Amino acid sequence: MEATVPTAPLAERMRPRTLDEFCGQQHLLGPGKALRIMIETDRLASLIFWGPPGCGKTTLAHIVAHATGSRFVFFSAIMAGVKEIREIFKEAAEQAADGIRTILFVDEIHRFNKAQQDAFLPAVEKGLVTIIGATTENPSFEVIAPLLSRCRVLRLKHLEPEELAGLVRHALLDAERGLGSLHLAIDDEALNFLTEAAQGDGRKVLNTLEVAAQLLPPDTPVISLELMQEALQQKALLYDKGGEEHYNVISAFIKSMRGSDPDGALYWLARMLEAGEDPLFILRRMIILASEDIGNADPRALQMAVAALQAFQMVGMPEGRIILGQAVTYLATAPKSNASYVGIDAALAEVRKSGALEVPLHIRNAPTKLMKELGYHKGYRYAHDYEGGYVRQEYLPDRLRGKTFYAPRGHGYEKNILERMEWVKKQGKKE
Structure with a gap:
């Protein structure tokens, strides 16, 4: 892998170089899992890595190329077009003649137009290059069918808080590429706040950690919650996902929609989003409410809630907040009835009673x-x-x-x- 510039951002300097250093994605890289088997047996197919920002798509492509002894070529729709694609393929053919495989990493493949995507097909078909595409968008909608059929789609997940915490600790100890030479520590409140606020984005965690280290006053070796808030330009909200306040806020959210108050519902929605709550958890609760509290008073409410979940999965954040806002205001202002909910519970009670x-x-x-x-x-x-x-x-x-x-x-x-x-x-x- 290429040497990292010493002045590069911390996330770039700490980019893992081997599978053992890589954090997360054990559903793909664990023992006996698909991608690890491909790498270990050197039977690599063209791939599309689909996942949220900062989950390791680019890093993983670098590692795959290095582990398989392949030539790595980075390609972006912003930087080049069809002409450059053909030049890359010409070079790949020359390298192939010398027994060297080329991995073409296509960053943000969803931004390539149809003509650009079509241009990849001949080289992929002939085996001149192995494509690894990276996208934050659903490839079913963004990648042309002929190219999609020639690639295996691997879904990458956001990093869990404990995985992000591991990145932080490693960066604080690594004196070669990280912040180890500064002999810093981070208190638990600051670490928890950072890993929750990052919402699964490893790049954000490391670059924010570096900003916090730069903001530390002289002779202050511990990064505090207040300093981390300053680094993130974000305050820690009273909202513990596993504690009482989590249940208080979601209760207020549901009761606001049930009570036909769109303003209250939007406020509590914003509180949850700003505190880092999983939007899919919120959407699942909205689907329940659409049936439990609205039901047949407006049958479209359930359709709206389910459509919001599907749309959010396609779009993600930050634009997904708009979808959530639309669905929440619809549910809050819809006519209400719990007759279906009461009805099924009454029927179940009768069955339990009469057999x-x-x-x-x-x-x-x-x-x-x-x-x-x-x-x-x-x-x-x-x-x-x-x-x-x-x-x-x-x-x-x-x-x-x-x-x-x-x-x-x-x-x-x-x-x-x-x-x-x-x-x-x-x-x-x-x-």
């Missing part, structure tokens, strides 16, 4: 002659044979005849449901 009651004969299927002789399906009336697609018929077990579980409130779309249910009752009385 497995027999299915009435007339609504059982009768696929065999014996079943027909025993009265299965006898007397069943097919609803579509009747006017309005309805005919009165009992669907509950005999012991529960007339039992009601679902009682819509009449809010929003449930008004239409109530009207339909009233019509059904009237039709039944006519018979």
Whole structure:
């Protein structure tokens, strides 16, 4: 690997040089896992690394090239176009003649246009180069199908707080490339704040650590929480993901939406995002609320919440905050009903109380002659044979005849449901 410039940022100086130094991604690099096997057996395919910023995509590509004895070529859509791609392939063909494999690292492959992506295909097909693409975007939407079919997509995850903490400790001890010669320490509050605020981004952790070290007053060997806040230009919010305040804030968020207060809901959403809460946790709670507290009063609420989750997974942060804001304000202002929630709980309670009651004969299927002789399906009336697609018929077990579980409130779309249910009752009385 190339030597690092001494004045380079800490994250660049501390870039891992071997698999043993690499932090995280054990689902790909652990013993017996896909990427480690490719490297150890030297059977490398063209790859696309898909993951959030600072998770190690570029570093891993460098390590792969070094471990397999390959020539590494960095390529960016911002720097070059189709002409430069062809020149790289020409050089790769010359190197291949001498038995040297070329790994072409395509940074931010999602930014390449169709013509540029098309230009990669011949060389990949012939095996002139092995492409490793890196992207923060879903490659299903950003990479053309012919190129995608020739690459294996590997999903990289954000680094966990304990992994980020490991990077910090290593940087503070490493005298060759890190900050070890300064003999610094970091207190637990500052370390926890930094690893939470970084949101899985290793580059951000190391570069912020370097800023904090530069801000330290003379003869002060310990990086404190206050100094780390200054380095990040961000205050530590009272929000412990595993403690009481976590549950207090999420409770306030849910109750604000349930109470139809979009301003309160947005405020508590902002509190969670600013404190580093996982947006997917927030979105899952929103999906539950859409069904539990809105239900059929606005059936589109559940669609909105699920669509928000899918859209966020495609986009990520920081733009994902806009998707969250739209979904939160929709749910907060939607008409509310918990009738479906109450209904399923009432039905479950009845099942636990009365047990497995027999299915009435007339609504059982009768696929065999014996079943027909025993009265299965006898007397069943097919609803579509009747006017309005309805005919009165009992669907509950005999012991529960007339039992009601679902009682819509009449809010929003449930008004239409109530009207339909009233019509059904009237039709039944006519018979």
